[in-house]
Amino acid sequence: VVKTAWLSHDEQRTWRAFLATTELLDDAIDRHLQSVSGLTRTSYVVLAVLSETPGRALRMSDLARQANSSQSRLSHVVARLEERGWVRRQQCPTDRRGQVAVLTDTGYDLLATTAPCHVETVRRLFFDPLSQAQIRELGVICRAVLTALNPAGS
Amino acid sequence: VVKTAWLSHDEQRTWRAFLATTELLDDAIDRHLQSVSGLTRTSYVVLAVLSETPGRALRMSDLARQANSSQSRLSHVVARLEERGWVRRQQCPTDRRGQVAVLTDTGYDLLATTAPCHVETVRRLFFDPLSQAQIRELGVICRAVLTALNPAGS
DNA sequence: CAAGATTGACGAGTCAATCTTC
DNA sequence: GAAGATTGACTCGTCAATCTTG
Numbered sequence: 001v002v003k004t005a006w007l008s009h010d011e012q013r014t015w016r017a018f019l020a021t022t023e024l025l026d027d028a029i030d031r032h033l034q035s036v037s038g039l040t041r042t043s044y045v046v047l048a049v050l051s052e053t054p055g056r057a058l059r060m061s062d063l064a065r066q067a068n069s070s071q072s073r074l075s076h077v078v079a080r081l082e083e084r085g086w087v088r089r090q091q092c093p094t095d096r097r098g099q100v101a102v103l104t105d106t107g108y109d110l111l112a113t114t115a116p117c118h119v120e121t122v123r124r125l126f127f128d129p130l131s132q133a134q135i136r137e138l139g140v141i142c143r144a145v146l147t148a149l150n151p152a153g154s
Numbered sequence: 155v156v157k158t159a160w161l162s163h164d165e166q167r168t169w170r171a172f173l174a175t176t177e178l179l180d181d182a183i184d185r186h187l188q189s190v191s192g193l194t195r196t197s198y199v200v201l202a203v204l205s206e207t208p209g210r211a212l213r214m215s216d217l218a219r220q221a222n223s224s225q226s227r228l229s230h231v232v233a234r235l236e237e238r239g240w241v242r243r244q245q246c247p248t249d250r251r252g253q254v255a256v257l258t259d260t261g262y263d264l265l266a267t268t269a270p271c272h273v274e275t276v277r278r279l280f281f282d283p284l285s286q287a288q289i290r291e292l293g294v295i296c297r298a299v300l301t302a303l304n305p306a307g308s
Numbered sequence: 309c310a311a312g313a314t315t316g317a318c319g320a321g322t323c324a325a326t327c328t329t330c
Numbered sequence: 331g332a333a334g335a336t337t338g339a340c341t342c343g344t345c346a347a348t349c350t351t352g
Binding site: 194196223224226227230231234249250251252 | 319320321322323324328329330
């Protein structure tokens with residue numbers, strides 16, 4: 001019954017390995033981030049993106065794009081981050097529809113504390129098992145999939 | 155402040171690309187599965203694993219391992235699948251603590267209908283942008299990460 | 309009417325607690 | 331006491347509806 005353009009043997013194996021890897025890796029990283037900082041992967045990425053932006057501020061829609069998040073997801077996340085005082089929202093001066101999310105000093109401090117620990121986990125779980133060449137090749141592969149996924153480009 | 159064993163340039167680029175790829179790919183696949191079958195990626199994988207097992211039945215803990223899921227997650231998922239009549243639970247004959255999840259005929263039919271469509275999506279989003287060599291190399295890379303992630307092996 | 313952003317209800321996953329059997 | 335499995339409360343993300351400004 002299941003035969004319409006089925007996967008080849010290599011594809012099947014790769015797909016299974018990819019699924020398992022992303023699932024287990026995501027779970028492990030989520031658990032670690034949660035335990036050391038109370039942050040979700042999503043909220044960590046939001047803080048990280050803000051911290052790298054000049055002025056540590058971004059419009060909600062730009063932030064959503066750069067954090068690979070939907071607008072509604074971002075709204076919820078930022079609302080939670082604001083409750084805890086890590087982010088603040090302001091009216092956008094040039095567009096009255098817009099809101100600008102600003103990383104607070106407290107938020108920056110939290111990120112500065114969390115980041116090294118997080119990076120260490122990423123390195124241990126993800127990079128240590130790979131060679132330099134594999135890391136570069138994986139980058140090429142991901143960007144190829146990304147380009148196809150996101151015709152608009154980022 | 156953020157300088158403890160930071161990532162190299164290549165690592166940074168690869169990590170960002172990997173994050174974006176998995177996030178966007180997962181979202182796209184979830185949305186597609188949901189729209190054509192009402193299934194989650196998790197529940198789809200559960201049904202798929204069962205369908206490939208002789209007897210279309212597995213103990214909960216084995217099913218959890220093979221579906222890369224926690225026990226509690228699996229309990230919730232199977233409860234939902236059972237409500238809709240796609241899976242049924244039975245006492246394990248050899249261990250009175252155990253439960254066996256069994257794929258029903260209705261569940262199998264649903265999977266048989268959904269699978270080709272899902273595979274088509276996976277092929278289009280994931281495999282089409284990649285060469286044969288890249289697919290094999292990605293498999294090698296994922297298995298290397300997996301091995302490090304899961305010392306017990308599966 | 310389209311774009312930016314938010315909200316509320318609902319579905320799904322996590323954690324800790326619990327129950328049963330080994 | 332540990333393993334198999336479940337449950338309930340809580341958090342997070344999605345979708346559709348809504349509101350406001352362009």
